[in-house]
Amino acid sequence: KAGVTQTPRYLIKTRGQQVTLSCSPISGHRSVSWYQQTPGQGLQFLFEYFSETQRNKGNFPGRFSGRQFSNSRSEMNVSTLELGDSALYLCASSLELGSLNYNSPLHFGNGTRLTVT
């Protein structure tokens, strides 16, 4: 079974631009979450989608948005990029809403490394 697939693997953008990151969950997984990882802040929750609806949102500005499609694939968008947005963006999927069921932990993709110059 293929794992969580994220594209692209690397991105270089300049301040003020916008970017879209893509995530394909494990087949059969319906919940998709996004996390930002930086050396200073570690892994921080961005948002979670289930059945094409945002179910939970972290403490990030409105420049960060996302959506989920009917096939459970998800995209994340960051507008008006800032230098501080440089990070590894990780997508994770699980079978159901949340990671609280015993058999449904989050499984992470390899991430998209975003560099803002």
Add this chain to the structure above:
Amino acid sequence: EDKVVQSPLSLVVHEGDTVTLNCSYEVTNFRSLLWYKQEKKAPTFLFMLTSSGIEKKSGRLSSILDKKELSSILNITATQTGDSAIYLCAGAFTNAGGTSYGKLTFGQGTILTVHP
């Protein structure tokens, strides 16, 4: 606010040593605690703990949760160079309305380096 703290932040050992990594949490409406191993990119799932006192084992790795002390430990016996990685602890919670959500609150991670 939910908080997860790991210790130590870094650890250097030699092959064959046994290590214990610590995780404490202050997670509102705690539901479960998860351990992940991160080498290059994707954090890889290790254990998910929901019941206190029950040890989860996988080969040389084991973990146990203490709900009374709001903590968990991850043990690695007979360490190998391939165990070198960042070990992440994360807490999951249920909101006040009793709805399960997928937000994980991560600790800072413990950087484990195993020398030959």
